[in-house]
Amino acid sequence: MTSSSAHQLRERGLQVTAQRLAVLRAVAGRPHCTAEEVTEAVRGEIGVISRQAVYDSLNLLVQKGLLRRIQPAGSSALYEDRVNDNHHHVICRRCGQTADIDCAVGAAPCLNASSDSGFRIDEAEVIYWGVCPGCLGQP
Amino acid sequence: MTSSSAHQLRERGLQVTAQRLAVLRAVAGRPHCTAEEVTEAVRGEIGVISRQAVYDSLNLLVQKGLLRRIQPAGSSALYEDRVNDNHHHVICRRCGQTADIDCAVGAAPCLNASSDSGFRIDEAEVIYWGVCPGCLGQP
DNA sequence: AGCCAATTCTTGACACAGTCAATAATCGGA
DNA sequence: TCCGATTATTGACTGTGTCAAGAATTGGCT
Structure with a gap:
């Protein structure tokens, strides 16, 4: 290790x-x-x-x-040490808790922008916002 | 106005x-x-x-x-005033220039996380990183 | 028009994450 | 073991954003 x-x-x-x-x-x-x-x-x-x-x-x-x-x-x-897999994050709007979310479809589903304005895109960063199970229980 | x-x-x-x-x-x-x-x-x-x-x-x-x-x-x-359409952003890693990118597929393609860990997700924020046309010209 | 309460703005101090720069300590190859 | 290069420590500093108290403005009302 x-x-x-x-x-x-x-x-x-x-x-x-x-x-x-x-x-x-x-x-x-x-x-x-x-x-x-x-x-x-x-x-x-x-x-x-x-x-x-x-x-x-x-x-x-x-x-x-x-x-x-x-x-x-x-x-x-x-910071996190999961660097070799393609995953994204969900963050709770109330408590800030952050969890991993594996990519829905294939390796990099969101990398296909329709019109890229001429940019050479190398990464798509996705952050999901919502409410975590713990906070859902106490509204 | x-x-x-x-x-x-x-x-x-x-x-x-x-x-x-x-x-x-x-x-x-x-x-x-x-x-x-x-x-x-x-x-x-x-x-x-x-x-x-x-x-x-x-x-x-x-x-x-x-x-x-x-x-x-x-x-x-x-800050921006485009609030009613679903679009994302590309940011140039070199100069920081930011441009709009319309969503590739339908209204909210990235909102479907495979396993949501129990979160109630209400928004998917996507930021594309890359190099803009201007910076591509001067490596 | 003029007044008044609620909202909004100004001012100045403050908090926090992160960086810069100079000096001291440590690493690792010979 | 020694030495140059890399890395760590220390302390000051920057930039972005917030807090709080008092002054000014807004807009409903008479």
């Missing part, structure tokens, strides 16, 4: 540091977590880490394809 | 003020503009307006369905 993370880092030309491993583990352990939650988790695990190191690691890991970032309207950025 | 905006405001139980009309006109005249751009536009039109009044107006108008807000990752919120 840890060693494979280390391997993934090295493979991409990155140094292996305690901070980066802990960030990876924190995100793996709690999907859709914020930078602050990562910070707290990492602090609980390796003692101290600076805010900057968390942001640096997260940005780097997103850039290198080890993590994925989602930035829903009205909340701070969330 | 102006009188119909005034009518729309009254219809929703809102008072008609110079600030709100100017905000509406600013957004109508420049699609996908930020709060700051609205502020500048309004200042050019009616002299002065406080930042707070701009935010209040925008939030209220979004809430009342006269404007639509989009909040792409990595940029501040954008």
Whole structure:
């Protein structure tokens, strides 16, 4: 687990540091977590880490394809480690809870825009908004 | 034009003020503009307006369905006045330019998530990411 | 027209997420 | 083990947006 993370880092030309491993583990352990939650988790695990190191690691890991970032309207950025499958997200309008939703049809159903205005499109990001089961119960 | 905006405001139980009309006109005249751009536009039109009044107006108008807000990752919120048609957006990864994209198939093609995790979904927000024609020319 | 209560605007302080820049510590290859 | 390059820490800072109190405006009413 840890060693494979280390391997993934090295493979991409990155140094292996305690901070980066802990960030990876924190995100793996709690999907859709914020930078602050990562910070707290990492602090609980390796003692101290600076805010900057968390942001640096997260940005780097997103850039290198080890993590994925989602930035829903009205909340701070969330991170997850499901990077190789095509899935989207549902967010509860009331409590903000975020869940994964697998793509409905095939691999990238929404990538076919009718008129693309000349853009070269490489990604379709879909966020579903609604109300989660928990909040549905208490109106 | 102006009188119909005034009518729309009254219809929703809102008072008609110079600030709100100017905000509406600013957004109508420049699609996908930020709060700051609205502020500048309004200042050019009616002299002065406080930042707070701009935010209040925008939030209220979004809430009342006269404007639509989009909040792409990595940029501040954008506002537009196309509220009655179902369309999405393409954003250029390089320059941030935003354009409208009409829905590919029917009215709401992406609203059918396969497993909705028990959420009651009411909206599917789609953002396409890519590179705009202008930026494609200069790699 | 003029008045009054409710709504709206202004002003200024504030909160939060994220970034910048300089210095210190760590990693990993020789 | 040592050294250069990469990474972490620290602290200041920016931008976007919100909160709260008082002043101004709106629009219904007489």
